[in-house]
Amino acid sequence: MEQVLPFSSLISESIMRQLSDGCIIDSNILIAATYDLHPFNEECLGLFEELAKYRVPVFTTVTVRTEYLDFVRRLTITEKLMDILSESQRYNLSERVRVELRRHKTWIDIEASKGNVPVLPDNRIKDCKQVFDPKIHSGKLGWLSFCDSFLNGVLLRHWTKIEDELGINYLKLRGSDSYQFLQKVINWDDMYKISEKTGLSSNDAMILNAFQASKFRAIITADFDVAFAVVAENADDKICFVPSGLYKKINKLNFN
Amino acid sequence: MNNKSIRYPKIGGIERVREDLKEIIEKESPEALIRIIKENNKIISEEDADDTHQESDRVAISRDVEI
Numbered sequence: 001m002e003q004v005l006p007f008s009s010l011i012s013e014s015i016m017r018q019l020s021d022g023c024i025i026d027s028n029i030l031i032a033a034t035y036d037l038h039p040f041n042e043e044c045l046g047l048f049e050e051l052a053k054y055r056v057p058v059f060t061t062v063t064v065r066t067e068y069l070d071f072v073r074r075l076t077i078t079e080k081l082m083d084i085l086s087e088s089q090r091y092n093l094s095e096r097v098r099v100e101l102r103r104h105k106t107w108i109d110i111e112a113s114k115g116n117v118p119v120l121p122d123n124r125i126k127d128c129k130q131v132f133d134p135k136i137h138s139g140k141l142g143w144l145s146f147c148d149s150f151l152n153g154v155l156l157r158h159w160t161k162i163e164d165e166l167g168i169n170y171l172k173l174r175g176s177d178s179y180q181f182l183q184k185v186i187n188w189d190d191m192y193k194i195s196e197k198t199g200l201s202s203n204d205a206m207i208l209n210a211f212q213a214s215k216f217r218a219i220i221t222a223d224f225d226v227a228f229a230v231v232a233e234n235a236d237d238k239i240c241f242v243p244s245g246l247y248k249k250i251n252k253l254n255f256n
Numbered sequence: 257m258n259n260k261s262i263r264y265p266k267i268g269g270i271e272r273v274r275e276d277l278k279e280i281i282e283k284e285s286p287e288a289l290i291r292i293i294k295e296n297n298k299i300i301s302e303e304d305a306d307d308t309h310q311e312s313d314r315v316a317i318s319r320d321v322e323i
Contacts, residue, residue, distance in 0.1 A: 045274075048265055049267065052264070052266055052268075057263065058265055079282075080281075090293075136296050139293055139296040140293070140297075141293055149288075158273075158280060163263075166265045166266075166269050166270065167265045168263070169262055
């Protein structure tokens with residue numbers, strides 16, 4: 001079997017049966033499946049229905065949880081900042097805030113027109129935060145009030161929903177019951193090597209390190225870098241499922 | 257593997273997760289927040305009005321002095 005396969009091959013009973021013990025999903029799969037504007041949205045939606053149909057348990061690590069929740073935070077802040085910009089009189093926004101938000105709206109519109117995910121990155125959110133007063137001051141909306149009104153309770157509520165509906169399991173890396181899902185002890189040295197081999201980000205290297213140490217055969221990702229690293233690692237018993245567009249890109253590369 | 261404590265994805269689960277996220281990002285502006293902004297703005301406006309009044313008194317006084 002090849003080391004990288006498209007999602008379409010997952011819609012096969014024989015493949016699904018091989019994953020009956022479970023698989024690891026990357027944060028970008030959760031993001032793609034839940035966010036309409038993500039380029040892999042439709043494929044990832046179908047994927048979860050197939051996993052549910054064949055009762056394939058889904059495992060994640062704390063890194064996946066952190067990355068997904070960070071996306072939800074940025075998405076919520078982006079949407080609500082743009083909402084308050086469109087209702088700037090109601091919120092009595094200062095000219096300074098309006099100018100700053102308009103600057104980011106231009107960026108969002110450009111990203112959306114290019115087919116990219118139009119969600120503000122952290123550095124842009126920090127720029128926005130700096131132009132607000134912390135509290136409501138002189139009758140103008142403050143950043144803390146903004147967060148309290150739109151973000152308070154959101155992350156806990158949404159992750160609880162995800163855990164319940166998608167049956168998220170955690171790959172325990174330490175403790176007496178970790179042996180259930182691990183075939184070897186996870187250590188930092190392996191993570192450094194994975195990162196150094198392909199120039200993979202630390203977060204992705206941590207996910208891949210957990211996958212390599214686990215008893216699971218498959219990781220499902222929408223990240224080129226992760227798929228690339230799986231092929232480069234060349235572990236016999238490990239496979240990576242990716243959306244079809246990504247599969248074409250990876251499949252073109254010659255690793256021999 | 258011991259499957260006793262393992263959870264499984266639910267049919268239609270991803271749709272319900274998507275609805276939850278949509279609800280979060282489409283949340284209406286809380287009326288309480290708008291009210292606080294309005295009230296705070298009103299207080300500031302009244303203070304400004306007082307300041308203007310005091311300022312005009314000061315101007316009048318200074319004019320008196322000049323006169």
